[in-house]
Amino acid sequence: MSRTVYVNGRYVPENEASVSVFDRGFLFADGIYEVTAVLNGRLVDFEGHVARLHRSLNELNMHLSLNDNALRDIHRQLIDKNGLQEGLVYLQVTRGVADRDFAYPDAQTPATLVAFTQQKAIIDSPLAERGLKVISLPDMRWGRRDIKTVQLLYPSMAKMEAKKRGADDAWLVDSGLVTEGSSSNAWIVDHDNTLITRELSRSLLHGITRRTIMQLAQQHDMKVEERGFTIKEAQNAREAFMTSATSLVYPVVSIDQRPIGEGQPGEIARALRRLYIETSLQALDAQEQT
Template structure:
């Protein structure tokens, strides 16, 4: 059966979902997006999703295109119509269709709202069990990486380079320091301490990162927020990444260097277990929204 897409108030078969060639998202990447994990048919990490989506919209001088409750009801209906038990939902809002291609923000446009759901194994998969390789790539992106912008050409180029080198992910490097993964947050572990770059406009404020940095100290794990170099990453005891539909993947190789003993380490495995427990609690209603 053809998947169902939400577009500007309608639920449509994927083949019928069309957007104007004059939409500012198409012409100028003038829009933002989010990806929300789905587990057992329910969205998880709702609260940090709302916060980050709001911040991205505000940075582009945009508002939620409809009341938040209605927006999330739309997402839930899309999950239901597509029968998604485990996977994710992608939502995108652009400034809309403008009468002329101009660089300033036109006023009074009707935003374009699009969303689709997809199936993916999150809780149990080979990458989570065995770990993945990453390679370092140059970070060539713009200076407002804290906005979850649909302008992703720099990330696409970096991902292509990583794939051509046989890696699962790229770790972007600027001035000798790792900023973040192409589509994930980056971490190393040294002497039992989880190390990750502090928030700034140089990285995206990862939702999984936010949850992990709350879970870790609550369960006796040390966290240090500071930049780390590529050399430090090579010498780390463990390394891992996090994103919406991976939760946490261990990293077993960076470039040509084996990390630790080449297998997922104990801190990474504990953090993934804790995150899965938290996600399942939210999905089953045991973890109530505040």
């Protein structure tokens, strides 16, 4: 059955959806996006994703006329129209349509906004059960990795290289330190049970799931340290894991074919994943009752 998607104010069957060949997202990757998880038919961490969307818009001097309530309504309408219980809502905003020119069009040029749903098993994920194998690759992306742009060719190439080597994903390395995964934030757990993840900067995406996991860890008296770490330190860690809206928490069981710990999903990563899911569902239930 064809999905219903959103394109510039209209809900249409996916096979009828289109944007102009002159859209700057198509011509220049001049666009940004957000992906929000859906559990039990409801949006998870939506406020955080919208806040980051606004940050990306501001950093690129892009304009979007819709307010947060309208954006939320688009998401909810798509969930309802597609009967989505578990999965994702993808939202993309580009600078809009203009004749091809490296210079930006006028700021009042209407943005292009598209959104669609994807079904995905998030809670009962096979990858969460078995853990991920990752490889390390040099981070060759542009310098503003903190902006969630649609410039995703190198992360796509990194994932394909990982698959070629029999792994699931890649952790990217710049100046000897891990920045993040190809589409996730990277974490390790040292032998004192301290959670370590790279500090926020322009070098990596300011992950919404990363932020929530950090809050949950601190609420449960887990020590968190924000700093860079090397691949060697990660290989010698007690545990490793990654976080993102599409995966929540995925344990990492090997890096460059070297097992992490016992080569099995770690206890802390599993506990954080359970805690994130339980807390998110409780928060959604509470919102529904108010």
